[in-house]
Amino acid sequence: MRKLAINRLRDRKPLDEARIDRFLQRQTVPIVEGAKCTFLFRGGEHDSVDEVWVCHRIVGQPDRVPMKRLGNTTLWYAIMELPSGSRVEYQIEVRRGEHYERFNDPLNPKLAHSPVGSSSVCQAAGYTEPEWAKYDPESRPGELLDVIQPAGALRHESRCRVYLPARFNATQRYPLLVVHDGDDFLNFAAMKNVLDNLIHRRDMAETIVAFTNPGDRIKEYANSAQHARFLHSELIPRLESELPLLGTPAGRCLMGASFGAVASLSTAYRYPGFFGSLVVQSGSFVFTDIGNTHGGGPAFDPVVRFMNRYRAAPTRVVDRMYMSCGIYEPLIVANRSMVPVFRGTGMDVRYSEARDGHSWEDWRDRLREGLSWIYPGAAQYYYE
Amino acid sequence: MTVVLLGPQRRPNLDKLVTSLDLGGPFVTITAGWQEREKDDSELDRHLRGRSRNLHLWHRMQSVFENDPQYAAAHRERRAQLLELQELYQLGLSHTVQFLNELRTRTSGSAALRELAVADAVQVLRGMDKQHIARVGEIQASFYAKYPPHERPAIVRHRHEVAQLLADAGAIILAGGHIIELLDALHLFNLNPAGFGRLPIVAWSAGAMAITSRVVLFDEHSVRGPGCSEVFDHGLGVLTGVTVFPSAKQRLRTGDRQNMGLLAQRFAPSICVPLDPGARVVIEHGTLPADASVIDATGAMRPRGGDDAQAGDQPTA
Numbered sequence: 001m002r003k004l005a006i007n008r009l010r011d012r013k014p015l016d017e018a019r020i021d022r023f024l025q026r027q028t029v030p031i032v033e034g035a036k037c038t039f040l041f042r043g044g045e046h047d048s049v050d051e052v053w054v055c056h057r058i059v060g061q062p063d064r065v066p067m068k069r070l071g072n073t074t075l076w077y078a079i080m081e082l083p084s085g086s087r088v089e090y091q092i093e094v095r096r097g098e099h100y101e102r103f104n105d106p107l108n109p110k111l112a113h114s115p116v117g118s119s120s121v122c123q124a125a126g127y128t129e130p131e132w133a134k135y136d137p138e139s140r141p142g143e144l145l146d147v148i149q150p151a152g153a154l155r156h157e158s159r160c161r162v163y164l165p166a167r168f169n170a171t172q173r174y175p176l177l178v179v180h181d182g183d184d185f186l187n188f189a190a191m192k193n194v195l196d197n198l199i200h201r202r203d204m205a206e207t208i209v210a211f212t213n214p215g216d217r218i219k220e221y222a223n224s225a226q227h228a229r230f231l232h233s234e235l236i237p238r239l240e241s242e243l244p245l246l247g248t249p250a251g252r253c254l255m256g257a258s259f260g261a262v263a264s265l266s267t268a269y270r271y272p273g274f275f276g277s278l279v280v281q282s283g284s285f286v287f288t289d290i291g292n293t294h295g296g297g298p299a300f301d302p303v304v305r306f307m308n309r310y311r312a313a314p315t316r317v318v319d320r321m322y323m324s325c326g327i328y329e330p331l332i333v334a335n336r337s338m339v340p341v342f343r344g345t346g347m348d349v350r351y352s353e354a355r356d357g358h359s360w361e362d363w364r365d366r367l368r369e370g371l372s373w374i375y376p377g378a379a380q381y382y383y384e
Numbered sequence: 385m386t387v388v389l390l391g392p393q394r395r396p397n398l399d400k401l402v403t404s405l406d407l408g409g410p411f412v413t414i415t416a417g418w419q420e421r422e423k424d425d426s427e428l429d430r431h432l433r434g435r436s437r438n439l440h441l442w443h444r445m446q447s448v449f450e451n452d453p454q455y456a457a458a459h460r461e462r463r464a465q466l467l468e469l470q471e472l473y474q475l476g477l478s479h480t481v482q483f484l485n486e487l488r489t490r491t492s493g494s495a496a497l498r499e500l501a502v503a504d505a506v507q508v509l510r511g512m513d514k515q516h517i518a519r520v521g522e523i524q525a526s527f528y529a530k531y532p533p534h535e536r537p538a539i540v541r542h543r544h545e546v547a548q549l550l551a552d553a554g555a556i557i558l559a560g561g562h563i564i565e566l567l568d569a570l571h572l573f574n575l576n577p578a579g580f581g582r583l584p585i586v587a588w589s590a591g592a593m594a595i596t597s598r599v600v601l602f603d604e605h606s607v608r609g610p611g612c613s614e615v616f617d618h619g620l621g622v623l624t625g626v627t628v629f630p631s632a633k634q635r636l637r638t639g640d641r642q643n644m645g646l647l648a649q650r651f652a653p654s655i656c657v658p659l660d661p662g663a664r665v666v667i668e669h670g671t672l673p674a675d676a677s678v679i680d681a682t683g684a685m686r687p688r689g690g691d692d693a694q695a696g697d698q699p700t701a
Contacts, residue, residue, distance in 0.1 A: 203607075369607050376608045380601055383589040383630045384392060384417075384560045 005031050006038045006077050010070060017045065020075050029107035030122045035083065037122055040107055041067055041076040041092050049094055052076040055102060056090040057357055058328040064093060084126035086355040087362070088328065089119035112361050113188050121361070132197045133190045133364055139200035140166035144192065147210075149238060153230040156215045160235070161186070162243070163209035165199050173244050174208045175251035175375050177279075178231060180221065180260030182211020188360035194367045202377035203368060208243055210235065218299045221256070221263035223306035228267040232274060248276070250319070253374050255279035257363045258331075262303050268317040269310065277320040279370045281363045285334045287311055307334075316345040322370040323349060324363075326356035385581065387595065387623055390588035391663035392560065392631055398431040398586070401664065407584055409435030412553040416442040416569035417561020417590045432557065437549055441569035444542045448572065451538040455531055462527045463564070466520060470616065473516045477610035480508050488642065502646075509650050513615040517598065520617055533572060547578040556580065560589025560630065563601070563616070567594055570620060581622050589630040592659060596628060597621040600651065603635045604643075613647060623667065627651045629679075632658030638685065645683030658685060 009015070009023050024042070031038040043049040053064035067076040082088060089112050093102040104111060105120035112121045123129075142165045151158040161182060165174070185191040191211075198204035212235065214220045220227040231254070240247045252275045254264035261283030268275045286296050287307035294304045321342055325335035332353070342349045350373050356362035388401065402411075413429075413436045415422045422442040429436040449456035484505050487498055533539045550556075560566075585595060593599050597620075602613035613636075629636060637643045638658075648656050655672060656679040657665060665676045672678075676688045 372607045376606075378562065380603050380606060380609060381563050382561065383563055383593060384394075 015071050035081050037080050037082050039078045043074045051095040053093045054078050055093050059330045082124035086124035087127050088122045139196040141196050142166050151230045153226045159213050161211040165206040173246045176245045177209045177253045179211045180256030180263050189364035202379040203372040204377045205375040221259035222302040223266040228270040232271045250276040253277040257281040272317050275318050277318050277374045279322045281324045285338050314341050314345045320348045324352045324366040326362045329358040386584040387667045388586045389592045389665040391659045391661045408554040411436045411557050413438045413557045415559045417566035445569050448538045474610040481612045546573045550579045555584040558587035558591030563590040592628045595620050595622040597624045604637050627654045628657050630659045633660050641683030648679045648681050
């Protein structure tokens with residue numbers, strides 16, 4: 001078996017900075033060789049770096065993986081084994097004396113963005129970014145309209161964007177998808193591209209999508225009666241009166257990730273029979289089997305109360321539910337535990353896991369499966 | 385009578401075909417599967433050197449719906465009923481497919497008994513297919529008995545015009561698209577009695593499916609659905625004993641020999657014919673040529689072979 005690139009470099013003589021320059025020019029960082037991923041950091045020649053770590057959030061693994069210095073050079077490295085198809089977000093942390101600094105990997109241009117900033121991305125062997133999430137000039141684009149909804153229940157205006165599919169025709173009737181954290185799904189999960197492509201390829205039915213945005217997210221999405229009332233009694237009635245929507249349970253779906261998934265579930269729970277389906281990704285479905293200690297902090301208290309109550313008396317809230325979760329995120333345990341609970345109520349649950357974390361790109365990568373399952377397109381009937 | 389089946393026409397080669405077969409015009413074209421784009425057929429007309437006459441069946445159908453709202457409502461109701469029936473049938477198929485998948489991954493016990501169980505599962509699929517198509521037939525018959533098209537003026541006028549155009553035609557060109565819309569249009573305007581079967585036909589994709597006697601839907605990579613092919617409806621029956629699979633390499637797990645073998649066994653004695661890009665199968669008097677690619681009972685895709693093999697003479701598995 002061929003030695004790893006970093007080990008071949010170590011064997012070279014003389015191992016000097018010029019050789020490292022040449023090495024780095026040839027490599028894409030992290031260096032992915034089968035299951036082994038070599039992370040690299042290079043300090044300056046007059047830079048007194050004392051320690052370096054790769055920082056990630058893979059559940060069950062140490063959060064900070066120490067890097068080793070290569071001989072007496074300025075190059076540091078760490079080798080991690082990542083199963084095929086994995087995608088991991090990480091940063092580099094450096095200690096200089098008492099001073100710690102954390103930043104994205106300067107040697108890796110691949111970044112993932114989120115509302116709280118960006119991270120570097122390691123795509124292990126076998127991972128491919130789905131082509132249906134990229135801009136495709138062949139796909140006819142839908143249209144995004146800004147909608148401001150006075151939200152009485154929430155006591156603030158709600159900014160939404162409404163997606164109308166290409167070939168929108170006011171004489172037809174469309175299903176509705178309501179997306180929590182709407183702007184984040186558009187900005188960080190390429191959801192406009194995804195919708196354009198899936199609809200164009202007939203993987204997904206032509207759908208009107210309402211991208212909603214929270215005011216106080218932690219409060220509104222953690223099993224809030226006001227938020228549920230806003231969706232059920234204000235936003236959706238307005239959309240159904242102004243747009244050609246089906247207006248039936250089968251034509252109403254709620255979607256969200258993380259706390260947005262809790263908001264979706266708890267809204268459907270409060271209005272059983274009103275929504276036909278849910279798409280919930282990496283749901284923050286935290287519960288306790290005994291006691292009240294859950295480790296999520298005060299923000300999770302209402303979520304835990306809701307989930308415990310639901311688990312004590314599970315009910316069928318929709319007909320169909322698509323669930324997904326990354327196996328590297330701590331929420332994997334809660335999500336796996338909820339699958340049989342949901343299925344036990346008679347809901348048709350499709351559950352999917354990926355070697356990924358709690359990230360927008362993980363949620364993006366599962367959209368085709370989720371959306372084309374909830375609102376399937378007519379591809380089955382097209383033979384061109 | 386000559387029937388030519390083609391692979392998908394993303395890069396059309398119709399002009400060369402028409403020349404090589406010495407087909408004379410005028411050509412009646414059917415692009416109803418393109419639905420609202422039915423009339424965007426200038427490229428097709430170019431390939432036919434300006435000698436095409438589009439029957440505009442889809443637009444005629446919309447006109448019928450506009451002028452006969454009672455028929456339109458009944459048509460919608462029938463379609464909803466058929467789709468619901470299809471969904472129930474899919475549910476049954478998906479359980480049998482799951483059973484087959486479990487048998488395939490099972491390694492313990494007797495291989496001979498497992499083979500018997502696989503054969504039984506194929507029989508279950510064949511039984512479901514047969515029952516389903518019978519139920520579809522019942523719904524269709526009941527619909528036509530209640531709403532006889534030949535008694536509805538909005539339909540009769542179009543039928544007459546379509547028959548006139550067919551009477552003057554030298555060949556029929558049948559394009560792909562949405563199979564349900566295409567089938568509905570072909571049935572509504574009664575193409576068969578109007579002389580459809582006496583003319584040379586060139587058909588591809590959904591068009592090729594529509595002229596067989598049994599239309600089979602398939603997309604084994606789809607997120608939803610039974611994970612296997614499904615019988616959908618009767619076709620025009622111009623071509624019997626053949627089940628066609630347009631874009632087979634894209635829509636079927638063709639690399640999985642066992643899967644493909646089960647497909648051939650399930651639809652036997654009908655012969656499974658893949659129609660991938662570039663395919664051209666010329667059928668004279670119902671005889672499948674020896675060089676036509678078919679899927680055999682072992683799952684191999686190979687030339688049909690044999691002398692004068694009649695479509696439909698593959699033994700039942």
